[in-house]
Amino acid sequence: MSCDATKPLPAPVGAEVRRYVRWVGSQRDTLGTAIVIAAVLLAWQFFGGLIPKYIFPTIPTAIAKFQDILTLNGTYVAVGQTLIRILGGFAVSASFGILFGVLMAMSNGFNFIARPFIRLIMGVPALTWVLLGVIWFKNMELRVWFFMFIVTFPITALNTYDGVRAVPFELYQMTKSLRPTTAGLLRYLIIPAATPFIFSGLRLSLSFSGRIAVFAEAIAAGTGIGAEMMLTNQLFDTAGLLGWTLILIVVLSLMDGILEVIERRWFKWRREMKD
Amino acid sequence: MGAVVDVQSVRKVFGSGLDGNPFTAVKDVTFTVAAGEVVCICGKTGCGKSTLVNMLLGIDPPSEGTIRIDGLSPSADFMKMRGKLAAVFQTDRLLPWRSVIDNAAIGLEVAGVAKEDRYAQARVWLTKVGLTGWEHAYPHQLSGGMRQRVAIARAFVTNPKVILLDEAFGHLDEVTAHKLRQDCMALINESQTAAIVVTHNITEALELGTRVLVLGKPARVISTHELVDIRKRPDWAIQRDRVRSDIFRNIDSESFG
Numbered sequence: 001m002s003c004d005a006t007k008p009l010p011a012p013v014g015a016e017v018r019r020y021v022r023w024v025g026s027q028r029d030t031l032g033t034a035i036v037i038a039a040v041l042l043a044w045q046f047f048g049g050l051i052p053k054y055i056f057p058t059i060p061t062a063i064a065k066f067q068d069i070l071t072l073n074g075t076y077v078a079v080g081q082t083l084i085r086i087l088g089g090f091a092v093s094a095s096f097g098i099l100f101g102v103l104m105a106m107s108n109g110f111n112f113i114a115r116p117f118i119r120l121i122m123g124v125p126a127l128t129w130v131l132l133g134v135i136w137f138k139n140m141e142l143r144v145w146f147f148m149f150i151v152t153f154p155i156t157a158l159n160t161y162d163g164v165r166a167v168p169f170e171l172y173q174m175t176k177s178l179r180p181t182t183a184g185l186l187r188y189l190i191i192p193a194a195t196p197f198i199f200s201g202l203r204l205s206l207s208f209s210g211r212i213a214v215f216a217e218a219i220a221a222g223t224g225i226g227a228e229m230m231l232t233n234q235l236f237d238t239a240g241l242l243g244w245t246l247i248l249i250v251v252l253s254l255m256d257g258i259l260e261v262i263e264r265r266w267f268k269w270r271r272e273m274k275d
Numbered sequence: 276m277g278a279v280v281d282v283q284s285v286r287k288v289f290g291s292g293l294d295g296n297p298f299t300a301v302k303d304v305t306f307t308v309a310a311g312e313v314v315c316i317c318g319k320t321g322c323g324k325s326t327l328v329n330m331l332l333g334i335d336p337p338s339e340g341t342i343r344i345d346g347l348s349p350s351a352d353f354m355k356m357r358g359k360l361a362a363v364f365q366t367d368r369l370l371p372w373r374s375v376i377d378n379a380a381i382g383l384e385v386a387g388v389a390k391e392d393r394y395a396q397a398r399v400w401l402t403k404v405g406l407t408g409w410e411h412a413y414p415h416q417l418s419g420g421m422r423q424r425v426a427i428a429r430a431f432v433t434n435p436k437v438i439l440l441d442e443a444f445g446h447l448d449e450v451t452a453h454k455l456r457q458d459c460m461a462l463i464n465e466s467q468t469a470a471i472v473v474t475h476n477i478t479e480a481l482e483l484g485t486r487v488l489v490l491g492k493p494a495r496v497i498s499t500h501e502l503v504d505i506r507k508r509p510d511w512a513i514q515r516d517r518v519r520s521d522i523f524r525n526i527d528s529e530s531f532g
Contacts, residue, residue, distance in 0.1 A: 177360070
């Protein structure tokens with residue numbers, strides 16, 4: 001039996017397939033998003049043919065309208081205005097919410113007052129806050145920011161509170177044995193340990209901020225994506241409404257994507273649970 | 276040599292136990308530890324060892340009696356005690372978001388030591404515990420034994436006067452625990468630190484201690500066993516078995532389950 005030593009060894013059977021399967025596995029999120037979008041488009045195409053166009057436009061009509069919106073200069077001004085409102089409101093609400101949550105968890109006296117206060121705020125219907133904002137504030141920006149703040153800060157505060165309360169006693173005992181100051185205890189243990197909770201609160205809060213900002217713009221302000229959407233509604237322009245909605249989805253998805261990237265980098269120490 | 280640790284008639288009573296009445300966790304504990312000495316505190320589960328540890332750490336003040344470590348009270352002089360007392364716990368208690376070197380250096384960071392200096396000192400201790408090359412790994416990337424080695428480096432890095440080992444090898448497998456005990460003892464001997472080893476493992480107490488204190492329930496010293504001299508005797512193995520039997524009998528004589 002002869003053996004050709006110069007002949008390269010064949011690649012392990014199935015190695016390419018396994019590599020491909022691994023790659024597909026790593027792209028699961030993208031794949032999931034693509035499947036959902038495809039399903040929505042299919043349903044849209046199907047129902048679009050059954051319902052009058054002014055109620056439910058077909059995909060080509062909506063795309064054409066979306067392209068029209070993108071060519072308008074006012075679009076970018078409206079997007080900019082909404083973006084500034086969302087980010088500004090989110091920053092104020094997040095800072096205040098984190099501070100509030102930490103204080104609630106670390107001071108029983110503060111928690112005694114703060115918890116019923118938050119419960120009260122969360123119990124008031126969102127529409128009441130919008131209408132109160134219109135009555136209380138003359139300035140449009142203040143109205144929107146007030147509404148965003150009052151709805152989103154309890155989310156961040158409660159998540160932060162839960163995060164601080166969930167700090168393991170064993171880690172507290174160890175860190176305390178090093179004898180840090182209260183600020184040191186916060187810096188070395190409490191804030192980093194509570195960060196996963198805080199981050200999930202922030203992501204939820206950002207998502208709410210976007211939707212609430214648009215809602216507030218539609219009712220209490222005359223500018224921004226929300227105001228544009230309100231205008232399309234008044235004109236029975238369903239395609240325009242969908243176009244602006246798509247713009248809002250893109251803006252919010254981008255912001256959430258940025259937060260997700262930050263989260264991944266920040267929490268690289270975490271061992272993710274794999275299936 | 277003067278005592279570095281001086282515990283006198285310490286008692287700890289909690290406001291209410293399970294039945295709502297005051298609960299005495301530590302009844303009367305007195306002992307001293309000199310530099311270089313290793314005192315093992317042995318007792319059954321639930322006898323008040325953890326309460327004693329919390330009082331030694333200064334997290335809980337005693338209800339009565341005094342604890343002095345290097346002349347200071349761990350609870351009343353809480354901040355002045357920084358760096359003087361270090362602890363290794365049953366689980367590693369590493370901060371999962373910090374790398375190995377940042378975990379090892381945290382005691383120095385709390386004390387305000389500059390980054391370069393604290394990293395240099397942490398590297399020295401990580402080398403001593405055999406973790407060179409793992410400085411930038413995260414705790415979840417290490418085995419249980421390696422994580423406990425980081426915890427030991429974290430304890431020694433501040434050059435403490437007293438080191439407290441609270442069931443520090445209790446959750447490791449026997450082989451790893453034995454190796455780690457030997458390495459830890461070598462570091463204690465090298466640094467001449469006073470050591471308090473809290474354990475429920477009599478074999479471990481006899482392997483490590485220069486003296487073994489046996490606690491009853493509620494915590495009080497029911498017997499003391501000096502081991503320095505008898506360890507030098509040629510019949511040490513026989514003597515060790517005798518002491519083990521004595522300790523076992525003393526603990527067993529306590530009427531709790």
